[in-house]
Amino acid sequence: MQLSTSIWVWIAAFLTLTIYSFLYKDNPLYRFAEHVFVGASVGWSIAIVWHMTAIPYIGIPLRDAFVQRNWPGLIYVAIPTLLGCLYFFRFFPKQSWLARWPIALMMGYYCGISISPSIETNIFTQVQGTILTGFNPTSLSSWWALLLLIGVVSTLFYFFFSLKHEGIVGKTSRLGIWFVMIAFGASFGYTVMARVSLLIGRIQFLLHDWLGILK
Amino acid sequence: MFLKRTLPLLIVFLLGLAMIIQFYIPHPVSQNFYDSMAEWVRISGAFALILGLSSFFYVHTRKLARKNKDSFYSGVAILCLIGMAGIGIFGRGGINGWLFSNLYRSIIVPLDATMFSLLSFYIASAAFKAFKARNAMAFALLVTAIIVMLGRVSFGSFLDGIVEWILVYPNTAAQRGIILGIGLGMIATSLKIILGIERSYLGGGD
Amino acid sequence: MKILTISFALLLSFSAVSGGVSVEDFPNDDGSSLIVRWNSTVNTEAAGYYVYRQDNPEDGYFLLSRIASPAETLFVDYDPRYPLSAGMNVSYKIVAISHEEEELEILGESSVFSSSASFFNGTKTNTFFATVIAFGLILYFINTIKKGKSLFIRKIAGLDALDEAVGRATEMGRPVLYVTGLGYMEDIATVASVNILGPVAKKVAEYESTILVPNFDPIVYTVTSEVVKEAYLEAGRPDAYNPDQVFFISEHQFAYVAAVNGIMLREKPATNLFLGMFYAESLLLAETGNQTGAIQIAGTDAVTQLPFFVTSCDYTLIGEELYAASAYLSRDPVLCATIKAQDIEKGLLMILLVSLSILSILNVFFFKSDIVWRLISAFFRVE
């Protein structure tokens, strides 16, 4: 057994244990760690935004454009900067609507870029993988592919909103829910291992890096 | 009225349409447009953090002022924020500096990993509490979960075939069904936003 | 994706060239690739080729790539180290080499070629048509429905339970916790969540209860605070709105979770609503909520997280059900119309799936040609 001599390891170990104390019940130590976490993570975000966005994307281009008298370049950076500054109008109730402009820029951009890729990955790829091809009645996997097709179609039935779920629609959509439940069970069972690995990682930190019990 | 509501909707409409069309044009002009817009969104988005900060300080300074048992914790949060941001911005070496990276590695990383690892406890308690064979469907969920879990342990290799079958066929089928629905819903909602039918993101008021 | 396009082109175009080295434009791209063809060498000692390129005559040729097979007659120039761009004037030289990499013979030099960029990506034609169809259907239904037809929407249990959940919180005198998840404003799930927040906050205001909305993203925080304020105004209780109720926590996933878990254990909300985009934290939130005995309604389009919400919440909105919420709660004819359009699209997809499958089964037994499969893969090709 070899206790760690690094102050950093001790800090990390202390914080690790305070989080685990939450499993027993909420307590002042957890509360302390929680507030450290929230404060430090926001502080970290600020430093990251400062160094990764504010300086390279705003500060330097603005300065360079100004020094080089590159007015189009200056305007190119100034527009989004000014748009970003409009967020500050949230602090003035009368003019707070100005903050809608940068939000609109963002919404337009993301909605526009998401549509076509969504058609490709969410629709085309899925449809192509589902259509039966080269059906061979003597091969088991062909029959399973047929099962897959039935599963996809019946699950889609569950998402029919403008039809009453009665009769054939109701029956098919119930079949769809069966598929959904089996899928959920499988995903659940499959994830346990990855989650336990995380715990193993923490325990190894405590026993190895901190306490030095394990080699 | 125009500036308050119509202009933002117009921005969304024009930019949304432009981004849709841009997708189909491989020409460098279109690619440059895409890059510039990405940069604009990134730049303007950086300012939003200040709104978050104002909320953060609003909540915690008020708790601090109340001088009850909450005050101490709010003080801790504010101190950590100022310390971390200050060291990251003004400290030597910035975000690559010795102190900043050590603070990151011994505060944020372990807290992150430990919170994440709580899941291993919760996944067990969720299974125990929820996996009750109340009806046939709940039974199906429970049985598949148990089979898949058994297949993961060392001596469960004999189940590999059936586990793979479950993952490849029924599991994929249901996921595809859900994903297809989500895909259609996403397209429709994006369109509604572009067309100005869905406008809740602007917040309330006129 | 580029690599797929390239391999596709390689498969399609194995044809010989008459004399020397020829260059052609790579279709449907931004001018960053070119196709070089030559006739294979007759030299029996040859083991491959060197491909040389010249970007401008002063600099001369440089070695671009080595090809390890003498049978090869085609090379796609797309190399991130030596990028091409539209308008560059380049020429190529192909040299046959031996096993020892000695240059055997110069097969030829191409004439100067200028790479060009396309204005429409032909490989995306199918996506383009699908987009147009989706647009058209939605516009069509919005226009026809406006004339006053009302539309049926099937029961969505999770949304019906919202009233009861808010009512329960009021009875118990405890707050309602509304978690918008880890999404940003541009995530459709977040938009859907904000849509549900409005009516919920209004109900909370009417019942004179309280709602807590912790936020992960500052912009989402901006929007949710507006929505809640507005809801209180609509309910006729603007004075009851307290800016403390809607707040920003942290943009860090687990810091946010740590804080929300703390809120659950300290404020003991009677009702937890988890609606929006969720990642691994779904189960952390839902299980902590379970410990406090809250009634929980979740909804997300994150397929990987749905199993955890289903097992630990009382009601779960699965994927598209979450998107349908705004139409369901408001019964606004225009929104209902888009739901109808989505259903029609779903129907079309099902018909496609089933009919193409039948076609391909029939094909196996009767037509026995691969044209059907080629049609299907051409139609749904994604690059």
Added chain:
Amino acid sequence: MKFWLFMDKLDRRWLFLAIGLSVIIPSITNMRFPVTTTPPTLNLWNFVDSLKYTKKPLIIICDYSPSTSPELQPMAHALFRHALEADIPVFLYGGLYTEGFGLARIAEETVLEEIDYQKANGDSVIYGEDYVFLPFVPGGLAVIAGMGEDFIGTFRVDARGDSLKNLPMMDNVRRLEDIGLIVDIAGSAVSRTWMVYAGTRYGTPVGVGTTAVSAAEYYTFLQTRQFVGMMGGMKGAAEYEELNASNLNIEVRKQAGIAMASQNFVHLLIIFMVILGNISFFVLKRNKERRL
């Protein structure tokens, strides 16, 4: 009856305690379960082992981040040990992202200490002859393309800052096609990038080590032989360790094997608890019905 009532109302904290102990006890006691090897891992092991005849080098890429390292780090250790013991020239590489570099370094230190800088045949491990540590170079895809055309030119120096040209191991390595096998260990989709670029474009065999979650989607690539083999999750790593131990006759602490013991305990505990929970559910239900 009392027992079933207790089970029904069981405070979840008992369960938390049981989970914690199931992980800690195997770690402390070095407990191990028998491991049966599955074909994907066996194929990978055999492919790596075959390199000792051709002497073509193996590249081990640590393309993961600390969050997935409990699962993936043992894979890097097992592979590196295998290569050293079997006298296969091996490159350690942190991959296309910065994070992997430090993790590859941990693999280097841990394994060398464990085998005490000695191979199975008694020779000592010599840097530059037996293995080379590659540095991080920025550029993403361009790095793979660079390795495909000019290996030494892409990196120029090794992770210690010495010129690659002077290292004896580099004599037979000019480009990717001189590499015997690339094993990409990653929790993300980056393995597919290696498969497509290094595998399809330059014809270098590619194997993969991945998390249990990603393993399911890689089966198709194993069928098409785009991946020559795979270690899936901790179980895959434990299998590889077992193959090392049984075929190379080396006895070291089996990191993944022990972690796997924890996994087994937790999985079995959950299954056991779910079954108990259901029995209590039915017993209580029947009891209630009888009283009605």
